[in-house]
Amino acid sequence: MPVSREYQEPETIQRILHQARTVAIVGLSPNELRASNFVGFYADRHGYEVIPVNPREDEIMGFRSYPSLEDIPKTVDVVDVFRDPSAAINIARQAVAVGAGALWLQFGVISDQAAEIARAGGLDVVMDRCFKIEHARYIGRMHWLGFNTRVITGRRPAHLL
Amino acid sequence: MQNPDQKPLRSFGFHTRSVHAGARPEPNTGARAVPIFQTSSYVFEDPESAAAYFNLQEYGNTYSRIMNPTVAAFEERVGNLEGGIGAVAFASGLAAQSAVLFTLLNPGDHVVASAALYGGTVTQLKHLFRKMSVGLTFVDPDSPENWKAALADETKLLFAETIGNPGGNVLDIEPVAGIAHGHDIPLVVDNTFATPYLCRPIDWGADIVVHSATKFLGGHGTSIGGVVVDSGEFDWSNGKFPVISDPSPAYHGLAFHETFGGYGYLMKLRAETLRDLGSAMSPFNAFLFMQGIETLPLRMERHVANAVTLADWLRGRSEVAAVRYAGLDDSPYSTSRAKYLPKGAGAVFCFDLAAGREAGQEFIRGVELFSHLANVGDAKSLIIHPASTTHRQLDEEELAAAGIGPGTIRLSVGIEDVDDLIWDLEAAFARIA
Numbered sequence: 001m002p003v004s005r006e007y008q009e010p011e012t013i014q015r016i017l018h019q020a021r022t023v024a025i026v027g028l029s030p031n032e033l034r035a036s037n038f039v040g041f042y043a044d045r046h047g048y049e050v051i052p053v054n055p056r057e058d059e060i061m062g063f064r065s066y067p068s069l070e071d072i073p074k075t076v077d078v079v080d081v082f083r084d085p086s087a088a089i090n091i092a093r094q095a096v097a098v099g100a101g102a103l104w105l106q107f108g109v110i111s112d113q114a115a116e117i118a119r120a121g122g123l124d125v126v127m128d129r130c131f132k133i134e135h136a137r138y139i140g141r142m143h144w145l146g147f148n149t150r151v152i153t154g155r156r157p158a159h160l161l
Numbered sequence: 162m163q164n165p166d167q168k169p170l171r172s173f174g175f176h177t178r179s180v181h182a183g184a185r186p187e188p189n190t191g192a193r194a195v196p197i198f199q200t201s202s203y204v205f206e207d208p209e210s211a212a213a214y215f216n217l218q219e220y221g222n223t224y225s226r227i228m229n230p231t232v233a234a235f236e237e238r239v240g241n242l243e244g245g246i247g248a249v250a251f252a253s254g255l256a257a258q259s260a261v262l263f264t265l266l267n268p269g270d271h272v273v274a275s276a277a278l279y280g281g282t283v284t285q286l287k288h289l290f291r292k293m294s295v296g297l298t299f300v301d302p303d304s305p306e307n308w309k310a311a312l313a314d315e316t317k318l319l320f321a322e323t324i325g326n327p328g329g330n331v332l333d334i335e336p337v338a339g340i341a342h343g344h345d346i347p348l349v350v351d352n353t354f355a356t357p358y359l360c361r362p363i364d365w366g367a368d369i370v371v372h373s374a375t376k377f378l379g380g381h382g383t384s385i386g387g388v389v390v391d392s393g394e395f396d397w398s399n400g401k402f403p404v405i406s407d408p409s410p411a412y413h414g415l416a417f418h419e420t421f422g423g424y425g426y427l428m429k430l431r432a433e434t435l436r437d438l439g440s441a442m443s444p445f446n447a448f449l450f451m452q453g454i455e456t457l458p459l460r461m462e463r464h465v466a467n468a469v470t471l472a473d474w475l476r477g478r479s480e481v482a483a484v485r486y487a488g489l490d491d492s493p494y495s496t497s498r499a500k501y502l503p504k505g506a507g508a509v510f511c512f513d514l515a516a517g518r519e520a521g522q523e524f525i526r527g528v529e530l531f532s533h534l535a536n537v538g539d540a541k542s543l544i545i546h547p548a549s550t551t552h553r554q555l556d557e558e559e560l561a562a563a564g565i566g567p568g569t570i571r572l573s574v575g576i577e578d579v580d581d582l583i584w585d586l587e588a589a590f591a592r593i594a
């Protein structure tokens with residue numbers, strides 16, 4: 001089922017990427033080969049504060065891991081979800097409760113219900129998109145690997161990549 | 162991180178994208194043309210970055226057999242024009258095709274391919290597959306039913322050309338893609354003759370598009386190159402492609418589809434297949450291809466206009482038994498052409514001299530402006546006699562299946578003044594009179 005474009009808006013995605021400081025990764029795996037670990041590693045490298053949310057671990061990638069969003073003692077800008085779609089609904093409720101800025105559902109985490117809950121709670125919502133790929137598309141180096149970033153501009157980038 | 166102060170994104174038109182896609186100004190110098198990064202390798206910032214690049218945790222340059230910024234600009238441009246999620250470039254069109262096949266197939270697998278393919282592709286499939294113990298069935302591509310009838314449990318992909326070389330068959334892409342997807346396998350289309358300006362197979366359901374960039378993309382007959390574009394839509398986790406979905410022993414256990422989602426196939430194509438086969442495109446060739454693509458839409462308009470005029474003129478000649486060009490109204494492919502190629506059926510077509518093989522060779526001796534050579538898609542007009550050259554390795558049956566007779570002449574119509582081209586062919590007809 002195709003995901004509604006309203007949850008994949010380039011402007012929204014760019015605003016989130018530019019404004020966010022803290023990224024809580026729900027379902028972050030300590031296994032270096034898992035997609036969530038790739039994203040956590042990448043977000044940390046690019047200056048975001050990564051906050052693991054995984055009740056089975058005390059620490060992931062050197063950062064303290066929290067059992068749930070509600071246990072995090074600071075503001076969460078982005079809630080990035082690597083759980084199955086059924087779990088996303090409750091995570092969306094928690095994201096609203098803690099006053100997060102955005103709910104970001106990764107590839108395959110497709111739940112209109114979760115998206116609706118978050119949107120009604122005032123959050124920006126991104127669905128079926130990868131945080132790492134979108135960052136690399138707009139401000140990173142995705143075009144170095146021949147991917148179609150769709151970015152077309154005649155302006156000189158203001159910063160080195 | 163600063164705010165980019167960017168205007169809302171826009172869906173830019175094809176001409177704009179032909180000039181701009183993949184080519185942002187270079188951040189270090191401001192160079193507006195894509196620089197030729199003529200370097201084999203790249204200095205790492207620190208050991209952590211080096212490790213991250215090799216682990217694919219970060220997009221970074223390591224070694225030009227695997228990636229290069231000039232080549233990447235070309236890849237992004239073609240990926241963008243075809244409407245795919247990206248592309249990987251190769252040293253030639255055939256290198257691109259073999260990489261697609263090598264990435265997806267294992268011994269014991271089976272492929273169904275059109276019988277009306279470029280002769281070099283027919284040879285490649287037959288001989289490569291024999292060595293790899295992959296089964297192969299050629300089908301008459303014109304009826305979708307033929308594709309369906311050839312499917313086996315082991316079939317892993319369908320392979321065809323948008324416009325067949327040299328018979329001019331126009332593939333009925335939509336139903337053939339439907340047959341592939343009904344069998345949970347991808348349709349791979351060689352879009353060399355159409356180019357993304359005339360047809361974008363991904364819009365009709367194709368999963369992977371390959372090109373010989375040597376032809377119209379480059380457009381000036383200067384360089385050999387190829388490219389693979391992925392739609393990003395095919396579900397490689399459907400159980401039929403453990404080669405993409407299972408942890409890869411060739412990349413320390415990475416599961417490409419799980420980690421990279423729709424980008425997994427291209428990642429594997431680059432990080433494993435290109436790395437291991439080593440058939441990389443040179444940065445200089447990529448630069449020339451980029452330059453060529455800037456004028457692709459303009460050239461294709463002119464190529465098509467000249468081809469239509471010439472085909473129509475040839476049809477009126479008494480020495481000509483048949484003109485096989487999908488751009489003519491009485492072509493058996495005119496319905497498919499109207500659907501898939503509304504801007505034209507390309508600029509390569511064949512005609513049959515009634516007088517046969519010797520007249521064919523004599524005709525070629527009679528031209529002045531047309532170049533007698535084994536290529537297509539140059540700005541200059543080209544001519545060849547397939548039975549004695551490009552399709553020489555094919556036996557009689559295969560020749561017939563590919564639509565080639567003893568007196569068949571293939572033209573690749575260039576962008577010269579069409580009156581001059583007619584003048585040239587008139588002289589050749591005079592020679593065989």
Ligand SMILES: Cc1ncc(COP(=O)(O)O)c(C=O)c1O
Pocket residue numbers: 253254255256279281282322326351353354372373374375385386387536537
């Ligand atoms: C339709 C088609 N596909 C593939 C190829 C092979 O491309 P290359 O010569 O760049 O390897 C050719 C070359 O003639 C071709 O015409």
